[in-house]
Amino acid sequence: MTSNSGPPRRLAIFSDIHGNLQALEAVLGRIDEMGIPDIICLGDVVGYGANPNECIETLRQRGILTLAGNHDHAAVDLTDITFFNEIAKRAVEWTRRALTAENAQWICSLPFTHEIPPDYYFVHASPRDPPAWNYVLTYGEARACFETFPNPFCFIGHSHQPTVVEKNGEELTCPEIGRIPIREGCRYLVNVGSVGQPRDRNPRACLVEVNLDTRTLEYIRVPYEVEAAKEAILKEELPGELAERLSYGY
Numbered sequence: 290m291t292s293n294s295g296p297p298r299r300l301a302i303f304s305d306i307h308g309n310l311q312a313l314e315a316v317l318g319r320i321d322e323m324g325i326p327d328i329i330c331l332g333d334v335v336g337y338g339a340n341p342n343e344c345i346e347t348l349r350q351r352g353i354l355t356l357a358g359n360h361d362h363a364a365v366d367l368t369d370i371t372f373f374n375e376i377a378k379r380a381v382e383w384t385r386r387a388l389t390a391e392n393a394q395w396i397c398s399l400p401f402t403h404e405i406p407p408d409y410y411f412v413h414a415s416p417r418d419p420p421a422w423n424y425v426l427t428y429g430e431a432r433a434c435f436e437t438f439p440n441p442f443c444f445i446g447h448s449h450q451p452t453v454v455e456k457n458g459e460e461l462t463c464p465e466i467g468r469i470p471i472r473e474g475c476r477y478l479v480n481v482g483s484v485g486q487p488r489d490r491n492p493r494a495c496l497v498e499v500n501l502d503t504r505t506l507e508y509i510r511v512p513y514e515v516e517a518a519k520e521a522i523l524k525e526e527l528p529g530e531l532a533e534r535l536s537y538g539y
Contacts, residue, residue, distance in 0.1 A: 296405045296406070296407070296408045296409060297326070297327040297405070298500065298501045298502050299325050299326070299327065299498065299499070299500050299501070299502070300325065300327045300328070300329065300409070300498070300499050301320045301323075301325040301327070301328045301329075301496055301497070301498050302328075302329050302330075302331065302411070302444045302479075302481050302496065302497050302498075302499070303316055303328075303329075303330055303331070303446075303481055303482075303484050303494075303495070303496040303497070304330065304331035304332060304333060304358070304413065304445075304446025304447070304481050304482070304483060304484065305331075305332075305333040305358070305446050305447070305449055305482075305483035305484060305485060305486060306330070306333065306334050306335075306338070306344050306484045306485040307333055307334075307335065307336050307337040307338045307360065307483070307484075307485040307486045308334075308335050308336060308337055308338025308339055308340050308341040308344055308384070308485065309337075309338040309340070309344070309484065309485025309486065309494075309513075309518050309535075310338070310339075310340035310343045310344055310347070310518070310521075311513045311514040311515070311517050311518040311521075312484045312485045312494040312511075312513045312518065313344050313347060313484055313485065313494075314347070314513070315494055315511045315512065315513035315514075316484050316494050316496050316511050316513075317347070317351070318511075319496070319509065319511045320496070323498070323509075325498060328351075328353045328354075329353070329354050329355075329356075329403065329411055329444070330348060330353055330354070330355040330356065331356050331358070331411060331412070331413050331444060331445065331446040331447075331481065332355065332356040332357050332358025332359075332361055332399070332413035332446060333358030333359065333360045333361060333413065333446065333447070334348065334355060334358065334361055334396075335360055335361055335364050335384050335388070335396070336358075336360030336361070336363065336364060336377070336380055336381060336384055337360070337377070337380045337485070337486055337522075337527075337531050338485055338486070338518065338521070338522060338531070339518075339521035339522045339524065339525045339527060340521060341364070341384050341387055341388055341392070342387065342388060342389055342392050344485075345392045345395060345396070346392070349395060354403060355399055356399055356400060356401065356402065356403060356411060356412065356413050357396070357399035357400065357401055357413060358413040358414075358446070358447070359413070359414065359422040359447070360377075360381065360384075361396045361399060362396070363381045363384075364381060364384040364385055364388060364393070364396060365385075365388070365393045365396045365397055366385070367397065368422070376528045376530055376531065379527070379528055380527060380528070380531065383525065383527055387525075401413070401419035401420060402416070402419055404440070406440070407440060407441075408440055408441055408442055408501070409440055409441075409442050409443075409444070409499075410438040410440040410442065410443040410444070411443070411444050411445075412443070412444075412445055413445065413446055413447055414445065414446075414447040415430070415434060415445065415447075416434050416437045416438050416443055416445070417433055417434055417437050422447065424447060424448050425445060425447075425448070425478070425480070426448060426450075428454070428461050431454040431461060431478050432456075432461060434478055435456050435476060435478065440476075441475075441476050441477065442476070442477050442479060442499060443477070443478050443479065444479045444480075444481055444497070445478065445479070445480050445481070446480065446481055446482070446483065447480075448480060448488075449482060449483035449486060449487060449488035449489070450480055450482065450488060450489055451466055451480055451481065451482035451489055451495055451497075451508055452466070452479075452480040453466065453469055453477060453478070453479050453480070453506060454477070454478040454479075455472070455475050455476075455477055456475060456476045456477070456478070457472065457474065457475045466508050467507070467508060468505055468506075468507045468508075469505060469506040469507070469508075470504060470505060471499075471501075471504040471505060471506060477506065479497060479499075479506060481495065481496065481497040482495030482496075482497075482508070483495055484496065485518075486534070486535065487538040488538065488539055489538060490537065490538050490539055491510060491538045492515060492535060492536060492537060492538035493510035493511055493512050493513070493538070494510065494511040494512075494513055495508060495509070495510055495511075496508075496509050496511070497509070515535050515536060518532075518535055519532035519533070519535055519536070520532075
């Protein structure tokens with residue numbers, strides 16, 4: 290991942306694939322077109338969607354560094370699903386049956402966090418307590434997160450809500466999503482949204498590029514074959530809501 294000259298100057302980060310192979314393939318195709326050499330996945334490779342094994346194998350074959358997500362751990366019985374809603378529980382139970390032994394073992398090997406010093410820190414949910422799978426949804430929660438990592442950038446997923454919190458001294462702001470200038474002296478908490486189940490009313494898959502040469506963070510939305518992903522979910526007799534929501538990004 291890193292070179293002799295330091296951390297990557299360009300890096301693609303995405304999260305929350307959730308077994309949506311069509312979305313993952315579209316995102317990786319866009320990354321390849323853009324010529325971004327370094328890629329990190331922030332977890333939740335499985336859960337909800339119909340192709341957990343294929344998604345895992347795609348990441349493994351490409352050697353993409355991947356973190357553990359709560360749905361990944363749920364699928365191998367490493368986290369409590371008591372508080373999952375009924376649809377999520379049904380998806381977890383189906384995924385447990387569907388996973389190959391080899392892919393389940395791969396999930397068990399995934400780390401909670403990754404760091405590329407001095408610039409980057411990565412975690413699926415919150416840097417405050419990664420195994421607790423806490424959400425970062427408020428300024429107060431974001432402020433507490435900034436106290437737990439020293440790096441200029443921390444990338445997270447989990448909520449499926451693309452958001453950037455910029456910290457300038459003690460002031461927090463949320464720049465408008467799009468192509469965001471990286472300002473000197475500021476630090477950034479970046480939720481990269483979701484590849485396979487967007488929840489910001491935009492059905493296109495989401496990823497983020499950080500580019501230290503142009504000093505930008507950019508959200509990139511990628512269309513994919515939504516109908517094919519929906520058909521795969523329904524074919525496996527997973528809850529119909531999991532298919533329908535893909536059309537609306539909600």
